[in-house]
Amino acid sequence: MAVNATRIAVAALVLLGAAACGIPVTGVPVPVTVVPPAPVTSTATVAVPAPVYVQPPVSPPPRQTTEAGVVVAYYDAINRRDFATAWSLGGSRVAGSGGYAKYANGFATTAWDTLTVTDVRGGTVYVVLSAAQTDGTTRTFSGTYTVSGGVIVGSRMTRTG
Structure with a gap:
C-alpha cells in the first residue's frame, strides 16, 4: 500500500513540475517505480563539524566612497x-x-x-x-x-x- 502511495505522489510531483515549467501535460500519468533506499547497517562514527558563528556584516556607508x-x-x-x-x-x-x-x-x-x-x-x-x-x-x-x-x-x- 505504501509503495502505491509513493508512486502516486511521485507521479503527481512529475506532473506539477512539468506544469510549472510550462510543458503541456496530456494523457494519463505513467506509474513510476520507486526503489526505497537500503537500510543503513554501518557503525561508522560521524565527525561533527565545529560550530560556525554568523554575525551581521559591517554596516555599509551612507554613500559609497x-x-x-x-x-x-x-x-x-x-x-x-x-x-x-x-x-x-x-x-x-x-x-x-x-x-x-x-x-x-x-x-x-x-x-x-x-x-x-x-x-x-x-x-x-x-x-x-x-x-x-x-x-x-x-x-x-x-x-x-x-x-x-x-x-x-x-x-x-x-x-x-
Missing part, C-alpha cells in the same frame, strides 16, 4: 581576525607604540565589531562603533578615521558607552 570602503574593510578584517590585513589598512598608524603583536593582542577580548559609517567628508570618515566583548558586554565608540592613499592615516575615537 573609497575612504569609507577602507574603514569598512579595516573592521571586516578585524572581525575575521585577519589582523595582518587590518594592520596594512592602517592599523599600524593608529596602534600607537608596541608594534603588531601588541596591536593584535588588543582585540583579545573583542568578540565582534559593528561599524556604522554616519558621514564622509573628503578623507574623513565619521563612525559609530559597537564592540561586543567576550564577557557579553558592549563598548561603544564614536569618532573619525582619516583616510589617504587607500589607508587609514589617523583616528580620533572616543568611548561613549
Whole structure:
C-alpha cells in the first residue's frame, strides 16, 4: 500500500513540475517505480563539524566612497581576525607604540565589531562603533578615521558607552 502511495505522489510531483515549467501535460500519468533506499547497517562514527558563528556584516556607508570602503574593510578584517590585513589598512598608524603583536593582542577580548559609517567628508570618515566583548558586554565608540592613499592615516575615537 505504501509503495502505491509513493508512486502516486511521485507521479503527481512529475506532473506539477512539468506544469510549472510550462510543458503541456496530456494523457494519463505513467506509474513510476520507486526503489526505497537500503537500510543503513554501518557503525561508522560521524565527525561533527565545529560550530560556525554568523554575525551581521559591517554596516555599509551612507554613500559609497573609497575612504569609507577602507574603514569598512579595516573592521571586516578585524572581525575575521585577519589582523595582518587590518594592520596594512592602517592599523599600524593608529596602534600607537608596541608594534603588531601588541596591536593584535588588543582585540583579545573583542568578540565582534559593528561599524556604522554616519558621514564622509573628503578623507574623513565619521563612525559609530559597537564592540561586543567576550564577557557579553558592549563598548561603544564614536569618532573619525582619516583616510589617504587607500589607508587609514589617523583616528580620533572616543568611548561613549
